[in-house]
Amino acid sequence: VADAKQARRLTPDARRRHLLEVSLTLFARQGYSDTDLSDIAEAAGIRRTLLYHYFEGGKESLYVAVLQHAWADLASRMTIDPVRGPGLMPDNLRTYLDLIEAGDESAEVVRQSRRLDLASVKETTRTASRAIAQNMAINQLGMEDPPESVLSVFQAFMAFFEGLLEEWAHGALDRTQVEGVVAITLPAIAAAARDTGS
């Protein structure tokens, strides 16, 4: 993240990106409720009113943009290949668990967002996680253009996976157990997903 002095010299596009980065860091660290626009403006080295120029809807629309960015970031880290598909699962899983262990900001914002009761956030989550479900349909089933019902089952899998992560955070499961559970259950969930489409 550039410091406040550098921020003043940015072009509009670079400024918008910089604002997203600064906001991602603050939301990841403090959560949605405890972060306000003044914090973000201060960290970005701009006036609070200028934030509304970039994000007209204020804090909520800034947050939605950050959340979309975070999901896209996570999706971009997946390896996707319709041929080697299912074999990639352990790698993709390991990558994601590594991100969480490293306190990755995108992973943290996505995790927290599950608990926010805002229609815009729910809508963003559903749309953005659909992209990951699509990647999973390619990898697990070799389906480039799956029916909606297939995507739905993979989205439900993501809720299952986050449930496992929450138990891991509580110390009730360890990382090896999380990996073992996914290795056993994902093939069955993929088979069930395929069945809904036939």
Added chain:
Amino acid sequence: VADAKQARRLTPDARRRHLLEVSLTLFARQGYSDTDLSDIAEAAGIRRTLLYHYFEGGKESLYVAVLQHAWADLASRMTIDPVRGPGLMPDNLRTYLDLIEAGDESAEVVRQSRRLDLASVKETTRTASRAIAQNMAINQLGMEDPPESVLSVFQAFMAFFEGLLEEWAHGALDRTQVEGVVAITLPAIAAAARDTGS
């Protein structure tokens, strides 16, 4: 639900139960944010200040009591039997899907509570859903006293199941597909749960 006049003649225990019933109905219909203590007091036919006599923490503690009551209500509808266990799953599933289709208030409050970002609600959810995980461990694995990790995997299954229900609510899956997915995936999830405990 008794009407306001009857409510005035209740014993303290019956009054508390009546307040929980009235609150369950209002929370199910309006959600947490849009329900306030005045609505509840009015529907119960008592003064608002008297509510604090029964629920000292006000709205949040009343809600937590309602949520515990709702979870217990859902758990009580499960058929549990360590011998016939896995064979009961289709019945238990059907019962729960019937409740949802009928707009059952307990099921509705539990569903909404997943989206509330309150520490007390999260804690209640984790504790209360643990009781259902325990029932699942008996039915699916014949385990009366399972290790924590087994319960954790069944709790993650519940998140998966609610993900399926959400997709059903969106019209992306139909009820038959939800039943089919659970029939295929639950045995694999139960096997994975058992593995974590060995």
